[in-house]
Amino acid sequence: MAYETVIVETRGNVGLITLNRPQALNALNSTVLKELKQAYAAFHTDEAVGAIVLTGSERAFAAGADIKEMQPLAFADIYKSDFISGWDEVAKARKPVIAAVSGFALGGGCELAMMCDFIIASETAKFGQPEITLGVIPGMGGSQRLTRAVGKAKAMDLILTGRMMDAAEAERSGLVSRVVAPDRLLDEAFAAAEKIASLSQPSVLMAKEAVNRAFETTLEEGLRFERRLFHSLFATDDQKEGMAAFVEKRKPAFRHR
Ligand code: CAA
Numbered sequence: 001m002a003y004e005t006v007i008v009e010t011r012g013n014v015g016l017i018t019l020n021r022p023q024a025l026n027a028l029n030s031t032v033l034k035e036l037k038q039a040y041a042a043f044h045t046d047e048a049v050g051a052i053v054l055t056g057s058e059r060a061f062a063a064g065a066d067i068k069e070m071q072p073l074a075f076a077d078i079y080k081s082d083f084i085s086g087w088d089e090v091a092k093a094r095k096p097v098i099a100a101v102s103g104f105a106l107g108g109g110c111e112l113a114m115m116c117d118f119i120i121a122s123e124t125a126k127f128g129q130p131e132i133t134l135g136v137i138p139g140m141g142g143s144q145r146l147t148r149a150v151g152k153a154k155a156m157d158l159i160l161t162g163r164m165m166d167a168a169e170a171e172r173s174g175l176v177s178r179v180v181a182p183d184r185l186l187d188e189a190f191a192a193a194e195k196i197a198s199l200s201q202p203s204v205l206m207a208k209e210a211v212n213r214a215f216e217t218t219l220e221e222g223l224r225f226e227r228r229l230f231h232s233l234f235a236t237d238d239q240k241e242g243m244a245a246f247v248e249k250r251k252p253a254f255r256h257r
Contacts, residue, residue: 001042005032008039013197014190015043015052015095025063026056028108032066033086040093047256050197050204052093053189054116055100056109058182061125064107067134087140091115096196096208100189101125102182106164111140114149117208119176120192121167122185127175128164148215149175200238201256 001008007018017039019026026032043049056062065084073083090112099105099116106128113119113127121127129142137143138159147155150173158165167179180188196204206229213225233239238254245252 001038003035003039005029006035006039008042010043010046010049011190012194013048013050014193015039015046015049016190017052017054019054019056019062022057022059024066024068025060025104026109027063027066027068028112029066029069033090036090037086040090040097044093044095049095050199050201050256051193052095052097053100053186053193054097054112055186055189056102056105058102058122058124060103060109061099061101061105062109062112063104064109064130065140084139087112087115091141094205094208096193096204098189098193100185101127101176102185104164107131107138107142108140111138111142111145114141114145114175117211119170120178120180120185120189121170121176122182123167123179124182125167125170125176125179126164127158127167127170128162129159130162130164132160133162146175149173198254200236200242200252200254202236202238203233206233 009016097116099113099119102122129138170176171179210226242252
């Protein structure tokens with residue numbers, strides 16, 4: 001498939017998507033959204049792909065939704081078309097997605113990184129929700145996902161002032177899982193993705209579902225949901241293989257079923 005704004009590759013069992021609008025610091029326009037959805041769909045139907053890495057350039061993961069595309073829009077139009085709602089599909093990717101973030105991850109860029117399952121950041125990364133400086137507010141989930149990730153105080157600080165936070169502050173706040181040297185970013189993200197892809201796919205997908213459920217429900221319902229998924233994994237060949245391999249002191253050979 002030919003893409004205009006993203007580069008899509010498969011390396012072993014890992015799918016790699018690189019945002020590629022350097023002239024606009026990877027600003028997210030409607031073409032990026034359309035192509036990201038296509039790339040995700042292709043990886044989801046490719047049985048060999050077990051995890052996805054989403055990255056940008058050294059200078060910018062993405063500097064936000066495309067301001068030039070949004071500037072002329074009127075309330076009635078964006079309300080009627082439910083502008084931006086298409087990103088929900090990106091956030092609902094079933095296979096694990098790791099964001100490898102270098103440089104600016106601002107506005108929609110920060111929100112896109114937060115739609116991923118976890119974020120590995122380069123020491124150069126800068127996160128922020130500067131929409132308030134444009135006379136709007138975050139629209140791709142920032143007020144909700146950032147608050148869940150870093151808590152009310154930090155989220156209010158970032159969203160009300162529009163300031164950026166560096167990678168160290170983002171790691172301290174719990175927004176990113178690891179910070180690495182810039183030249184290690186992709187290797188580190190790939191190593192994590194390869195590890196995930198080597199594991200039993202049903203258990204990986206269920207682990208992701210279970211963690212995400214923690215943000216949607218009560219503790220009691222979440223615990224019940226987790227326990228039912230745990231029970232159901234005993235119906236898989238991979239549970240038999242994984243536990244037999246442990247007992248027999250050998251490496252498991254998962255068949256993803
Ligand atoms: N949309 C469209 N174009 C953008 C862009 C964006 N979000 N961010 C950067 N660009 C463009 C610039 O207009 C510029 O293009 P030209 O060369 O044609 O003028 C090019 O990318 C390079 O940017 P700068 O010259 O501004 O680079 P810089 O190094 O001086 O500054 C920056 C970098 C601080 C990231 C600055 O570009 C910036 O502030 N960008 C906007 C950040 C922002 O406000 N993001 C939120 C967008 S709104 C949003 O995301 C809403 C939502 O939640 C859905």
